[in-house]
Amino acid sequence: MSRIKTLASAVLATTLTAGLSTSALAAAGDPVKIGIMLPFSGIYAQLGEAGRDGLKLALKEKASALHGSPVEFIELDTEAKPSRAPELASSLLNQHEADFVIGPVHSGVAMGMIKMLRGKDTIMIIPNAGSAAATGPLCAPNIFRTSFSSWQPSYPMGKVALDKGYKKVYAISWNYGMGRESLDAFEESFTAGGGEIVEKVLLPFPSTNFQSHVSDIAATNPDAVFTFFAGGGAIKFVKDYDAMGLRGKIPLLGSGFLTEGTLQAQGDAAEGVLTGLHYAEQLDVPKNREFREAFNTEYGHYPDIYAVQGYDAGQAIANTIGQLEGDISDKQAVISTMEKLTIDSPRGEFTFSRAHNPIQNIYLREVKDGVNVVQSVAAEALEDPARGCKL
Amino acid sequence: MSTELFFVQLINGLQYGLLLFLIASGLTLVFGVMGILNLAHGSMYMVGAYLVWYFVAVTGSFTVSAILSAVIALGLGILIERVLIQRLYNRNHLDQVLLTIGMIFVFNSLQSILWGNDPYGVAVPEALSGSVPFTDNSSYPVYRIFAALICIAIAAALYFMVSKTRLGMLIRAGESNREMVEALGVNIKSLYTIVFAIGVMLAAISGIIAAPMRSIVPGMGESVLITCFVVVVIGGMGSIKGAFVGALLVGVISTFAAVLMPTMSNMVIYLFMILVLLVKPQGLFAK
Numbered sequence: 001m002s003r004i005k006t007l008a009s010a011v012l013a014t015t016l017t018a019g020l021s022t023s024a025l026a027a028a029g030d031p032v033k034i035g036i037m038l039p040f041s042g043i044y045a046q047l048g049e050a051g052r053d054g055l056k057l058a059l060k061e062k063a064s065a066l067h068g069s070p071v072e073f074i075e076l077d078t079e080a081k082p083s084r085a086p087e088l089a090s091s092l093l094n095q096h097e098a099d100f101v102i103g104p105v106h107s108g109v110a111m112g113m114i115k116m117l118r119g120k121d122t123i124m125i126i127p128n129a130g131s132a133a134a135t136g137p138l139c140a141p142n143i144f145r146t147s148f149s150s151w152q153p154s155y156p157m158g159k160v161a162l163d164k165g166y167k168k169v170y171a172i173s174w175n176y177g178m179g180r181e182s183l184d185a186f187e188e189s190f191t192a193g194g195g196e197i198v199e200k201v202l203l204p205f206p207s208t209n210f211q212s213h214v215s216d217i218a219a220t221n222p223d224a225v226f227t228f229f230a231g232g233g234a235i236k237f238v239k240d241y242d243a244m245g246l247r248g249k250i251p252l253l254g255s256g257f258l259t260e261g262t263l264q265a266q267g268d269a270a271e272g273v274l275t276g277l278h279y280a281e282q283l284d285v286p287k288n289r290e291f292r293e294a295f296n297t298e299y300g301h302y303p304d305i306y307a308v309q310g311y312d313a314g315q316a317i318a319n320t321i322g323q324l325e326g327d328i329s330d331k332q333a334v335i336s337t338m339e340k341l342t343i344d345s346p347r348g349e350f351t352f353s354r355a356h357n358p359i360q361n362i363y364l365r366e367v368k369d370g371v372n373v374v375q376s377v378a379a380e381a382l383e384d385p386a387r388g389c390k391l
Numbered sequence: 392m393s394t395e396l397f398f399v400q401l402i403n404g405l406q407y408g409l410l411l412f413l414i415a416s417g418l419t420l421v422f423g424v425m426g427i428l429n430l431a432h433g434s435m436y437m438v439g440a441y442l443v444w445y446f447v448a449v450t451g452s453f454t455v456s457a458i459l460s461a462v463i464a465l466g467l468g469i470l471i472e473r474v475l476i477q478r479l480y481n482r483n484h485l486d487q488v489l490l491t492i493g494m495i496f497v498f499n500s501l502q503s504i505l506w507g508n509d510p511y512g513v514a515v516p517e518a519l520s521g522s523v524p525f526t527d528n529s530s531y532p533v534y535r536i537f538a539a540l541i542c543i544a545i546a547a548a549l550y551f552m553v554s555k556t557r558l559g560m561l562i563r564a565g566e567s568n569r570e571m572v573e574a575l576g577v578n579i580k581s582l583y584t585i586v587f588a589i590g591v592m593l594a595a596i597s598g599i600i601a602a603p604m605r606s607i608v609p610g611m612g613e614s615v616l617i618t619c620f621v622v623v624v625i626g627g628m629g630s631i632k633g634a635f636v637g638a639l640l641v642g643v644i645s646t647f648a649a650v651l652m653p654t655m656s657n658m659v660i661y662l663f664m665i666l667v668l669l670v671k672p673q674g675l676f677a678k
Binding site: 041042043044045046175201202203204206207208209211212213214215216218219221231232233234235236239240243244245246249250261262264265266267 | 393395396399400403404406407503507508509510511512514515522525526527528529530531532534535604605606607608609610611614645646647649650653654656657
């Protein structure tokens with residue numbers, strides 16, 4: 001079944017020629033091959049589609065920067081299954097000879113892709129997966145990320161908590177990479193400033209049986225709670241927290257994914273929740289307003305953070321090709337050009353760190369009337385420490 | 392753990408256990424009466440939750456949506472039994488497993504096509520949205536108390552139906568000797584249709600009741616299915632009383648395990664199941 005799907009996607013690989021000026025530089029040579037490895041089915045399908053749509057919008061807007069090269073997309077569905085990642089990445093590398101590979105959403109899939117693509121001539125751009133290893137111990141010249149590292153949204157929240165006068169914090173998340181790394185990043189800045197983690201709970205992923213823990217929080221009575229949950233778990237946790245009467249009594253802080261794409265389902269229960277993230281839909285940046293309208297015109301709905309990250313991956317490709325005047329045959333030149341880019345992102349401008357992770361602002365947001373309202377810049381031009389990266 | 396927190400967690404555990412019973416009751420009823428192992432039972436729970444979410448969005452009323460969803464689930468149960476399950480009565484469990492696993496895939500795909508993959512939530516109905524003061528700084532939501540009471544009421548109704556009504560008598564008779572019941576002139580075919588449809592409706596009702604307390608996400612059916620099987624195996628396959636006791640035990644044990652050893656909490660109920668099976672290989676209330 002999955003093999004048929006792979007074949008079908010490959011056959012359906014679309015060639016985007018419309019919108020490209022044929023009169024641009026005569027040397028309209030080989031197409032730029034962009035492999036897309038995102039989940040288009042399963043629990044993360046929505047995220048995969050958003051990333052792809054953002055990517056394609058950027059390449060369409062910046063068609064003139066491509067110097068007449070047509071773009072060929074090869075879309076493969078990862079189904080967010082880590083076990084399929086090496087096989088798919090290998091087919092993009094060897095069979096399709098992709099110049100760029102965009103993916104994935106899921107950190108587990110990222111590990112499988114990196115295993116295959118690390119040190120190769122194909123440039124890999126991660127438009128979501130926040131795993132620390134990708135721009136840490138496993139960093140490589142040809143691996144870039146346009147999203148975030150798990151450390152980035154949570155680290156500034158320790159200082160936010162201290163500034164609010166919270167001394168004792170209860171930390172809770174799922175026991176997997178992103179969950180552990182988020183709590184550790186928070187703890188790092190919070191304890192350095194004199195705060196104390198009174199309890200650190202790691203639940204098996206993806207268990208959402210939170211009620212007993214919420215009761216435990218009530219009994220512990222900390223100054224605040226810090227958490228990382230996403231998707232269905234984020235909805236359930238915030239609702240349970242509210243249902244047990246803790247909202248308004250014990251402040252709830254989190255990594256931004258707690259209230260990203262979940263606010264409608266959380267309803268009033270999310271009011272007042274404080275989170276840190278590198279983006280907010282209502283962010284007051286001209287590029288953001290422009291991007292949101294362009295995306296809506298193209299696809300008929302407004303973009304989310306995953307679309308922004310895909311869009312920036314597309315911008316990174318287009319700007320690199322533009323600066324190299326269409327010649328991407330020298331991969332060393334491609335890497336050194338991309339490293340030096342400043343991306344005019346809807347989240348605000350960012351550059352790449354030595355480990356190729358965005359150096360970006362993290363915004364403190366508070367949920368008000370069902371919207372993540374930016375309160376302040378929690379950390380300006382924050383760079384992931386890239387522990388273990390030898391670049 | 393203070394005495395106060397102990398009682399708080401005990402109540403959390405019992406409330407979770409009651410919901411587990413409601414989900415598991417349909418599974419054990421269908422197995423006990425018809426000998427059908429319905430792996431798609433969790434999907435019916437998912438269908439209930441998605442239906443009520445959809446109807447609340449359309450009608451705005453939780454009560455209307457809940458009734459509509461339950462009725463649709465009953466209809467769906469009749470349809471599935473007539474079209475698919477009926478062909479399996481004389482086949483072995485492996486064939487039943489294959490068909491019902493296939494149904495899981497079908498329902499998951501239907502969910503994805505009809506309602507998309509975004510996580511959803513249902514607001515607690517207005518009349519039940521309050522909470523009662525509980526401990527110093529927490530309160531207990533009225534809806535959860537209501538949900539627990541509904542579960543108890545349904546458990547009582549099931550008990551009454553099985554042990555005191557004519558339908559219950561037929562069900563019990565059908566369980567012990569299908570041919571004899573048929574020979575006495577009872578239409579066993581329609582009896583089976585009714586039982587299966589009730590099983591599906593019970594799963595859907597638990598999905599409906601759980602909807603305002605949980606998040607409505609793809610794959611929610613599979614996660615409850617496994618816990619349900621643990622409940623039914625501990626209680627004894629086919630025993631309603633067993634499902635009730637098993638569900639409360641699993642609810643309380645997993646709640647305390649979650650607090651006392653969070654990283655191992657998922658394992659604890661399986662360890663408990665192994666212990667029970669070592670002592671009583673057929674489960675606590677096997678026939």
